[in-house]
Amino acid sequence: MTPVVRMAWLPGADTALPLPTYETAGAAGADLRANFPLEDRGGVTLRPGERRLVPTGLMVEVPDGFELQVRPRSGAALRHGLSIPNAPGTVDSDYRGPLGVILANLGDAPIHIGHGDRIAQAVVAPVAQARFELAETLSDTARGTGGFGSTGRR
Numbered sequence: 001m002t003p004v005v006r007m008a009w010l011p012g013a014d015t016a017l018p019l020p021t022y023e024t025a026g027a028a029g030a031d032l033r034a035n036f037p038l039e040d041r042g043g044v045t046l047r048p049g050e051r052r053l054v055p056t057g058l059m060v061e062v063p064d065g066f067e068l069q070v071r072p073r074s075g076a077a078l079r080h081g082l083s084i085p086n087a088p089g090t091v092d093s094d095y096r097g098p099l100g101v102i103l104a105n106l107g108d109a110p111i112h113i114g115h116g117d118r119i120a121q122a123v124v125a126p127v128a129q130a131r132f133e134l135a136e137t138l139s140d141t142a143r144g145t146g147g148f149g150s151t152g153r154r
Contacts, residue, residue: 003124005068006061010098012037013057014115020122029071029121032056032101036115043114046105051085053100054119062093062124069123070101076119081107084120 013035020030035057062068070089076082085104101120105111
């Protein structure tokens with residue numbers, strides 16, 4: 001069964017912009033667009049090292065048992081250094097507020113984010129809530145306590 005993510009426009013959003021869309025039949029992520037309020041439709045420019053919350057003009061209702069992951073777009077990351085510092089950002093199923101995307105300019109030149117630009121991808125993924133319990137010991141594995149880089153180099 002295909003999950004349904006319900007969406008509502010925020011007051012002042014540009015409702016002529018499309019809802020998130022999958023650009024190809026095999027795409028895992030649907031493109032999210034910048035949707036600035038009328039007084040800010042010129043967009044924003046991020047200086048190198050700057051981060052900003054960019055509005056999508058949407059509120060979402062994610063079905064129970066799922067999350068909406070907000071991920072960077074690979075082309076924008078490669079070409080411009082545009083990223084999402086908390087990637088993947090998680091939108092929980094019980095959140096109903098505005099959907100914004102925290103963008104960071106990791107490049108060495110200013111990046112302009114225009115109204116309607118594709119700024120991120122939304123991936124709908126199943127989640128499970130675990131039960132956490134304290135244990136006296138943990139089971140052994142071949143890796144054991146080896147941390148970062150412990151599996152060797154390829």
